[in-house]
Amino acid sequence: MSELxxxxxxxxxxxxxxxxxxxxxxxxxxxxxxxxxxxEALVTEFIAxxxxxxxxxxxxxxxSGADCTVELLAINAVMAGAPASSMPLLAAAVSAxxxxxxxxxxxxxxxxxxxxxxxxxxxxxxxxxxxYQHSALGGMAGPAPAIGRALRLVIRxxxxxxxxxxxxxxxxxxxxxxxxxxxxxEERSPWPGLAERRGVTGDAVTVxxxxxxxxxxxxxxxxxxxxxxxxxxxxxxxxxxxxxxSSQFATQLMAxxxxxxxxxxxxxPRFEDVLQIVFDHATLPIDWFPTSLQPALEEAxxxxxxxxxxxxxxxxxxxxxxxxxxxLHGTMLPGMSNMLPVTRSLDASTWDPNTTARxxxx
Amino acid sequence: xxxxxxxxxxxxxxxxxxGPPAGSIAGKKVGLRRDQFWLSWDWxxxxxxxxxxxxxxxxxIWRAPVGKGDKEMAxxxxxxxxxxxxxxxxxxxxxxxGSCTLWAIHDTVAALDHGLPTVAVSTEHFEPLARxxxxxxxxxDLRLKLxxxxxxxxxxxxxxxxxxxxxxxxxxxxxxxx
Numbered sequence: 031m032s033e034l035x036x037x038x039x040x041x042x043x044x045x046x047x048x049x050x051x052x053x054x055x056x057x058x059x060x061x062x063x064x065x066x067x068x069x070e071a072l073v074t075e076f077i078a079x080x081x082x083x084x085x086x087x088x089x090x091x092x093x094s095g096a097d098c099t100v101e102l103l104a105i106n107a108v109m110a111g112a113p114a115s116s117m118p119l120l121a122a123a124v125s126a127x128x129x130x131x132x133x134x135x136x137x138x139x140x141x142x143x144x145x146x147x148x149x150x151x152x153x154x155x156x157x158x159x160x161x162y163q164h165s166a167l168g169g170m171a172g173p174a175p176a177i178g179r180a181l182r183l184v185i186r187x188x189x190x191x192x193x194x195x196x197x198x199x200x201x202x203x204x205x206x207x208x209x210x211x212x213x214x215x216e217e218r219s220p221w222p223g224l225a226e227r228r229g230v231t232g233d234a235v236t237v238x239x240x241x242x243x244x245x246x247x248x249x250x251x252x253x254x255x256x257x258x259x260x261x262x263x264x265x266x267x268x269x270x271x272x273x274x275x276s277s278q279f280a281t282q283l284m285a286x287x288x289x290x291x292x293x294x295x296x297x298x299p300r301f302e303d304v305l306q307i308v309f310d311h312a313t314l315p316i317d318w319f320p321t322s323l324q325p326a327l328e329e330a331x332x333x334x335x336x337x338x339x340x341x342x343x344x345x346x347x348x349x350x351x352x353x354x355x356x357x358l359h360g361t362m363l364p365g366m367s368n369m370l371p372v373t374r375s376l377d378a379s380t381w382d383p384n385t386t387a388r389x390x391x392x
Numbered sequence: 393x394x395x396x397x398x399x400x401x402x403x404x405x406x407x408x409x410x411g412p413p414a415g416s417i418a419g420k421k422v423g424l425r426r427d428q429f430w431l432s433w434d435w436x437x438x439x440x441x442x443x444x445x446x447x448x449x450x451x452x453i454w455r456a457p458v459g460k461g462d463k464e465m466a467x468x469x470x471x472x473x474x475x476x477x478x479x480x481x482x483x484x485x486x487x488x489x490g491s492c493t494l495w496a497i498h499d500t501v502a503a504l505d506h507g508l509p510t511v512a513v514s515t516e517h518f519e520p521l522a523r524x525x526x527x528x529x530x531x532x533d534l535r536l537k538l539x540x541x542x543x544x545x546x547x548x549x550x551x552x553x554x555x556x557x558x559x560x561x562x563x564x565x566x567x568x569x570x
Contacts, residue, residue: 036397038397038398039397040395041397043393043395043396044394045393067396069397093494093525095528096401097401099401101397102399105397135495137491138494139490139491139525140490140491141491142490142491195524196525197490198489198493198521276428276429326431329431368458368491
């Protein structure tokens, strides 16, 4: 690695944490929570932990169109309070988010409340650690909220997402502060992990645009078929983004606890069939919709056999296994329209260097 | 006191104004950019295409694609470049939500960078976002035609009437010489 030269603007600030936090908010750098002053020493440590050149671009981030260098990522990660050891994960997450298929531009500007969620696979889950058992989606003490927050600060400070200015998000969501960072309980899953199913083995992160999380309770859950029916019908609520005629497609994320996953796998041996069953249940009768909405849904081709279908195909469903062993609950994380999940290995040598904006003609 | 590093990149954008005026449109190809989102925008551009034809121009409609795969995205990019190469004036819309505003302005800026007289069309609510995004591309005095908000959800006849009513102002914003 060449000698480190940091290029970011240097600013003399009060090193008191409260004063610096206030300064950061005034400068538009902060999110309201305390921030760690990104000194040269700390930023240098984080860059070294990434294993990458400080000047390496992880991709152009929109709406600003700025290159997110490893140095900029490191500065934001320091501010967020993330551990230096999370830099390879964060670098992979930024690279994935910059992939044109993910449409970060649309995600950052939209009226919807979407946030990039990170699903982590591989040994790195245990090394950092990333929660995948009890309270996997929030509440377990550890580095996950700071890691998620680091990505949020990158999106604020590099991509230029500013609420009310470049972001039209009507409501936002709590995940827009500390992100959504979850591991998969691979050891208890009857299926290969999400990243492996998407063709990436080892330590990997998948970014998915999610509009929040909602609990799904089934206190009886007799068998796998019923669990999948409850999950599919829950996902197909009328306000799901992809139940609107203006949405062309939207992938969905569903989390099953390990007890439910075992029941499902026992009753439905083939994973493709698991996806198909949820897909088949994720519909609503067209005549449930207000009459004013029905013609647009028909015109958009969303209606078949008298039903509005949530997904275009079973492949639009992503299932992960995580959560405690207390049974009873699943979680659905409905997806954002017109963007696709992207998976990246934490091994940067595998990334495609030609990351550009979708239809980027500039 | 301590020295910290800024978490934001240093950016300098040259101000580029509003782009060239359209001048006479008789005999010129006027491109109308549609998207996949708004039925009302299809009706508006439909009406404007008729009016442009009446004014001696040749309207060319291009719909921005939304695709799932790399192939669709690549083809969309090639189609868009061909569209820009083919036209003399660009009308780009509709800024009517967050993500669609971003893409409409993205394509507006591309048309301006192509040297085309260009107007973006936005519903009133999304004007600030449209101007902010265009400003990031240097187009700080973007030609922007505002339409009533909400536009979507009105009956087709009403939207078409609104389009006809707003057509003269569209030409004014583009500095069309008739």
